Amino acid sequence: MKASDIHVIYGSQNIARMAYELMDAMDIAAVLQKDARIALKPNFAVSKPADSGATTHPEVAEGILQYLTERGFRNISIMEGSWAGADTQTSFRVCGYEALAKRYGVPLHDLKKDAFVERQAGGLTLKVCRKPLLETDFLINLPVLKAHCQTNLTCALKNLKGCIPDSEKRRFHSLGLMKPIACLSKILRPQLTIVDAICGDLTFEEGGHPVPMDRLIGGVDPVLVDSYGAELLGFSIDEIGYLPLAEKLGVGSTDIAKAAIHEHHAEEKQQTIFRASNVARELASHVVADAACSVCYGSLIHALQRLRENGKRLPETVYIGQGFRGKTCEGIGIGNCTAGFTAHLKGCPPTAKAMADFLAGK
Ligand code: SF4
Structure with a gap:
């Protein structure tokens, strides 16, 4: 799969099947070593079920787990750190990941309990959790496509904030959010992003106003995936401050015009134009x-x-x-x-x- 490829699969009835088919369409197994340490990083900054529009459907992770385990990949884990002040263990349970992890025999890692290391990028020194950075070979980022009242968009790059300690999350805000988000994506660039755009909240990051968009979006360039998501919600690239910064750091491209968009089950595509709520x-x-x-x-x-x-x-x-x-x-x-x-x-x-x-x- 090329960096300029974006795959979109439409539907809403069988989300696990959609995720499975998306992995298959991108032929992810072909780029993975059999003993690769694979980590799934969903978004559950808050402890709310996915139909609230706030968190990643566990069915997305399930489809990926099915795809990987059927092909003999065994070294898989799920990791996340809820936002500062929230409890990740509660989120694991409420969001359906505790039951999922049991069914598939994969460990859950609460990144709030992880050690961290310091790394530099773009002139900033950032603290990053060890497990996703040093104990993972293939990081699969599973953000939700949502609106955000401080950054306009939250998707692939911003979801990486779950991989830093709480103290660093607070410091990101004191640094103005945009630059540290871009720098973090340079340090911890995921190998694959699959966006849950089934029903993200286009008003608040914390959910409560889900909007059916009925699709999953996959790509290996997280900047390009975010740029595609931004356009889908009617934002220009410049309205998402961290995207041009990440592009300058060489993380990826914001040039959607040069992307190859591969659509699957396009017959289920809604013709609705989505707009982030004001x-x-x-x-x-x-x-x-x-x-x-x-x-x-x-x-x-x-x-x-x-x-x-x-x-x-x-x-x-x-x-x-x-x-x-x-x-x-x-x-x-x-x-x-x-x-x-x-x-x-x-x-x-x-x-x-x-x-x-x-x-x-x-
Ligand atoms: S803005 Fe201040 S009071 Fe509010 S959570 Fe952050 S540190 Fe605490």
Whole structure:
């Protein structure tokens, strides 16, 4: 399979079969050594089932496991680290991976418990978990195609954030997210990406507003796969800040015009045009964020949505993020980082419910 190839398979009834057929169409077994250490890296930043639009369907991993085990590959594991503040073990269970791993006899690795090593790329030194970096020969990235209120898109490159320690996840935000995401993809470039675009959430990364897109997308160039996903949601490449940066670092190409798109079961293709919702972006216009962690920022967007649903007035401006640490300011702040604000909600991170209750009184 060439780097410029993108394979798309359409359907929704038998997702495991779709994943199997996609692996077969790409002839992945042909590039794998029999004793290769293969790791599947799904996305379950949050503990919600896949039909919420937040996490990778376990059926995608199942189809890949069927394909690999039928061909005699035995050294396979599944690894993930939920976002800072969430519990990966709970996600393994809630998202259906505990049962899947038992059925196939493959180990589950919680990357929050993994050791890390330091590597440099693009002028940054990053901490990266050992297992995906040093104990894996063939990393299969299984992101969900979703909208994201800070980066517009979350897909292949951003899913790699599950392979760094929690402290590093927070630091990524203090570094502005785009550059460290691009640099991480240089250090930990997956050998294969299969995107779950069955029903990703096109409003919030955390799910709750799934949009049926009924397809899986496969490719070996993660930048090209992300560029294809971005276009599918109506974004230009420049609107996804980390993609041009990753291209400059030599991770892959954003040039979709030069890609060879191979469609399978195209008769099941919807003609719908997908658009990322602007709900989260509109709510975000009430937020001044400086290096806010995903979990904190995402919860605040949800809290603002709850206020709106309950007919409450939204505060004009709410401040959030590590950039406000140690600063004394007039205004409403969320989280321990804004302890110097005239009104602030404690917590690191506070829950969305606590935020909604706090803001309702402002
Ligand atoms: S308060 Fe929020 S933004 Fe600050 S470190 Fe904690 S989670 Fe991150």
